[in-house]
Amino acid sequence: MKTLYLDAFSGISGDMFIGALLDLGIDFEHFQAELTKLHVHGYQLEKRRLAKNSIYGTSFDVVLNHEKDRGFVESAAHHHDVRHLDDIRTLIASSDLSDKIKKQSIDVFTEIARAEAVVHQLPVEEVHFHEVGALDSIVDIVGSFIALDLLGVDEVRASELSDGSGFIQVAHGQMPVPVPAVMQMRVGTHIPIRQRTDIRTELITPTGMGLVKEMVAAFGPVPEHDLLLKTGYGFGKRETGTFNALRALLFETKKSGQTVRTDHDSVLLIEANLDDQSGESLAFAMDQLIEAGALDVFFTPIYMKKNRPSCKLSVLCIPEEREVFVDLLLKHTSTIGVRYQLMQRSIMKRCFKTIDTKFGAIRIKVARSGSVVRETAEYDDCAQAARRHRVSLSEVEREVQRQLILTENQ
Template sequence: MTTLYLDTFSGISGDMLLGALLDLGLDFAAFKAQLAKLKVTGFELTAKRVAHSSIYGTDFDVVLDQGTKDQGFVETKHHHDHSEDQHHHHQAAGHHHHGEVRHLKDIEAIINASELSTTVKAQANQVFADIAQAEAVVHAMPVDEVHFHEVGALDSIVDIVGIFVALEMLGIDEVRASELVDGTGFIEVAHGKMPVPVPAVMQMRVGTAIPVRQLMDVPTELITPTGMGVVKALVQDFGPVPTDWTIQKIGYGFGKRQTKQLNALRVLICEKKNASH
């Protein structure tokens, strides 16, 4: 059995996880070919091997045709991208002649109409439904009225679907994780300041036993709604790496935020010792 272990010492977001999975050696060209089955256009994927704190890993990005970049943050009408890109997102969204927003049913329709595997479709739909449900509670509105700005939705669709495509390509049987780590304080968004953990992430913890520890010296968000949604859909157990596991490969995926520490997600491919093959 092949297990993926998420070492979330600096949180988790969609682009961090995809960067880490590519860093394990996943063929980028083959990955892009699989993702093309989504039949969605308007973006380009980039993956660069770079060093942070003298540690090499992969910086993954979804670069939209409008020139804005994915910052690993899901947008709804109350919930915009990181402050440095806010204005770009508003301008980009304004260039659309119609359909500035996508609702959950629109996103599900895109995923379901793709040529992806049944498993990938089901997992991606589960994550989007979970995020939309959390946003609906936070903003006191019906789930079918929660809407993702088109620019943000495209980022999120590529990130979330891409993660499940990558896991399928890597032949991952199960996913485990360390205790999750988030920052603290407040982040600036279009409608003011939002507390960390951000409300959607906190809402997604309701009814779960997912362990989350906050770093009091990191005054920013480290766990995005996409990151939490993927954790909820995938992770079967939390804790340290079991002593009866053999670590076979390690990958690092970098986050976009500048923090006082290494802002990366470390992933391990593990096998149980003496496991029969």
């Protein structure tokens, strides 16, 4: 699987995100061709590779044929180019883009519009705004999902986000940083944001925050054990006095979710008895083993000498990776030795498919053995969808089952 990690040390915006993915090697002409499926005109795309602080990256911009307006607008009486959320939904829905990209883009616009409605105490359908509804923002948001699709990314993770401080000037006055729409989109989430008092401007735009809420499955440090394939930098337009860029890291990730074409194989079982380690550190050790690609990790309660309550840590991995997991056990647990044995197992063949639901695309694991067929939804996909749409996990799972039944009956 491919994992995209966003190192947002200087915030995130739509143009920074696209610039970073272009810097990872997306073909610019292919990207432009995909955007023509949106059937909108009046803009040109500009891509420049340049150096900032002696680090090369990509600057991406949407150059409009006419001057663009910026900022929230309460009344459309004197503005002819404002857009409602319904206008944007219709524009995207009528395009020739894939259903997945359409839904992802519409979800981001809906998220931002809801935040603006709360901030300005207006019904969503009465919100008029330039910044989100402007052509450049439409291209940024739709283009972000096109770029992600072209890169073939399976999962997006991110560091904590950084934002500036102070105030910024917009069409209708001053706004505090983080801007109100960004702060509102944070409500009810666990998205980590660190405010930098040394930077007196905005680093996270509403578009950037909307993309984060739609794309990012988890926040945390840079993956330790995944294989790093490429790095890219997307430059921001603001002069912050620091290195203003979004760093994108593309990893090859070992995860459950791989196709299995055999009904038997060999695995290595590695075990260690532990009687002097805290629960927190044991949980951390399990996370490290799973991130390294262990097939399974589990604890078994045991009693050791002197009747000490203890646990047995068991790790299943492919035999060729014995040294990797032995080293991790010695590094992250208190054991001074481990034991291991080669085991044979019978397994169900399995593959994965993706179904579209009203909560987005969900991966389904299909396991087969003779006449036995089992289809189960991937928990991570369901959990991410539940968080994004603010519904219960069981509601997402019921929707998945409904779609599976509909598919079987077709």
